[in-house]
Amino acid sequence: MVARPGGVARRGRPRSAQAHAAVIEAATELLLSGGLRAATVDAISARSGVSKATIYKHWPNRTAVAIDVLAERMAREVPLPDTGSARGDLAEQVRRVSAFYATPVGALYAQLLAQTVVDPEAGELLRQRFLDSRREAIRVLWRRALERGEVRVDVDVEVATDILFGAIIFRLVSGHQALTPERADQIADAALHGLLR
Amino acid sequence: MVARPGGVARRGRPRSAQAHAAVIEAATELLLSGGLRAATVDAISARSGVSKATIYKHWPNRTAVAIDVLAERMAREVPLPDTGSARGDLAEQVRRVSAFYATPVGALYAQLLAQTVVDPEAGELLRQRFLDSRREAIRVLWRRALERGEVRVDVDVEVATDILFGAIIFRLVSGHQALTPERADQIADAALHGLLR
Amino acid sequence: MVARPGGVARRGRPRSAQAHAAVIEAATELLLSGGLRAATVDAISARSGVSKATIYKHWPNRTAVAIDVLAERMAREVPLPDTGSARGDLAEQVRRVSAFYATPVGALYAQLLAQTVVDPEAGELLRQRFLDSRREAIRVLWRRALERGEVRVDVDVEVATDILFGAIIFRLVSGHQALTPERADQIADAALHGLLR
């Protein structure tokens, strides 16, 4: 039998990994073009050619699909910096994260964060698949800075993380002002001022 | 005859203030007991005795009703402090806001903030009816502090606001740790450390 | 001051004949262009500039307005024939009625007849304002024919009327075939064949 033009998936049994990838791809496109709203299970199914039942076998709900899309993108696009100084590393990380959030994928993160509040299970999932590893990365930077004696000993690392990134998240979520690189620098400066020795 | 204060005389039967109030009351109850999810237009209509059509004449959608509920509560429950010092006022405000967010109504705010991201119109409305006035309150405190020479001149008030409340919002929205009064104090301390002279 | 015909002098502002006429005109336009469906009270009000409340003071419901429109048109457009023979008169009347029903106003009649079945009050009204006078006209023709000895004595006039016009109504209402003049003639011929001596 001749292969189909365009490499369209064949129907039938041997398709599991392929179906998974097709869903992620279709979901990514929908999420980037129309946001979380547009990525309905029906739409993903129609676009990917994967049946709804199969999607529900791979993920518990549509939010979980979106979280997978986000986690994959974030890991790929925002690696940890190492500039040699705590101030430099932390400021650079704020800048990178801020830049990432300004992209369409960043907007997706805000939408997922939002979903979290209404749907606790999605929240747990988002934390597991995404947030925890990001916070852990900050803990590494902070520990490094502590060893170098660059930061205040009396400030908890969790509080520090909240302060450094909370302002950015706030801006991202509430949308009262744009999240420009300049703003990100100002925020990093002012926040670090209270955290460094 | 004197023209009405603030407007032309409207023709036709005026909107029923009673219906409006009944909707707000029913919505409040539903929001507090079941969150944003439970406050469907059908449910509000059934509980308030106000018809769906009327609700849709007063508000564009259910989110707008919830925003009105929130705005009313927040205005009533979180007045501006005046302790005599900038540090005191700002720290006290962070504490109050944080305490408010820990209540069921505060949880509602998080849910609305969430909705905002998915629904830009709701975002605009939330900013108009709620956020702008809260931020304006902070600006007043900041200006007072500037006059007293207590805060850094080179920090923009918008950045300061983001830092002071962003961390709280972050915690509220992402739910990685509980928002206790102690945490609120720590956050206020560390953040203010970077903002005061 | 002259006493009003048939009534006490009424206090207050008299009913506006102009409003009445405007409603009839707007309703006629709506009925002819979009049928009974389109002639909603809201639409009539908007088009005529007469308020809904006023319309409901002049008529009990929208069907009553349509009946008035129909009655006025029918009376104006289909007078009784007098050709000199029973066969001629009756056949001519079948032809005229049939031609009238083929017009847009005739279609309206079918729609009202239909409404009748669902809404008994409308049925009573339609019979009073419209049907009774039409049937009475046939009775006159029939009596004339009886005197001339042209029709069967053993056939009840009501039955005769049903047969003569029922076929046309059937066609009009069920729409299985068009109501052409030729068909009307054929129907008149075949039906009269069973009624004449």
Add this chain to the structure above:
Amino acid sequence: MVARPGGVARRGRPRSAQAHAAVIEAATELLLSGGLRAATVDAISARSGVSKATIYKHWPNRTAVAIDVLAERMAREVPLPDTGSARGDLAEQVRRVSAFYATPVGALYAQLLAQTVVDPEAGELLRQRFLDSRREAIRVLWRRALERGEVRVDVDVEVATDILFGAIIFRLVSGHQALTPERADQIADAALHGLLR
């Protein structure tokens, strides 16, 4: 594998015959107790336990459901007569149809006929699912009578059908007089008088 009788094998879950039947049953009850008015889609859904969405997948609107109810009843309750003579068959059929229309289901037919006029799509459906087969039955009787030489050759079968049943329909729809068996006989007699040789 052998192709299915009358069609290609359909993919996916087949439509539930059970749901279909439940809708028909619930609709029948509602129609008989409260007429076309009472048979709203919401009510049918509630009574049958079948969701609105499913009902709308099986039928385009509520009128179509009622038409199916009617067609099923009529086919079951009014079989074609065969008395041996054309006069007998046709007269008997007029009597049977007339008796059927006098029942609550008959009243439903009138209401549907009514709906038809306002809603052309419903009209087409009613003709397809109901009227055409009834008229075909008459054509069979007429042909049989023609072969026996009992009816006039110069009368079209469509015209004959209109005359025989139009009077009954007229009475049914306009409600000017009751549709008694005696009247039905008189109508059959007078009408046939003009159609027989």
Add this chain to the structure above:
DNA sequence: TACTAAACGAGACGGTACGTCGCGTCTTATT
């Protein structure tokens, strides 16, 4: 010339039903 009562336009109101959408589950035929 006022007064007053009814009718008026504008439009809000409670109510009922509409037809649609998305969810997450299920059933059948296919491969």
Add this chain to the structure above:
DNA sequence: AATAAGACGCGACGTACCGTCTCGTTTAGTA
């Protein structure tokens, strides 16, 4: 035995008319 196709119950959406009900504004007749 995993899939695609797609039907299903559920619940909510936002809209359309219905007929009723305020409002503030004419418009005549009455005092």
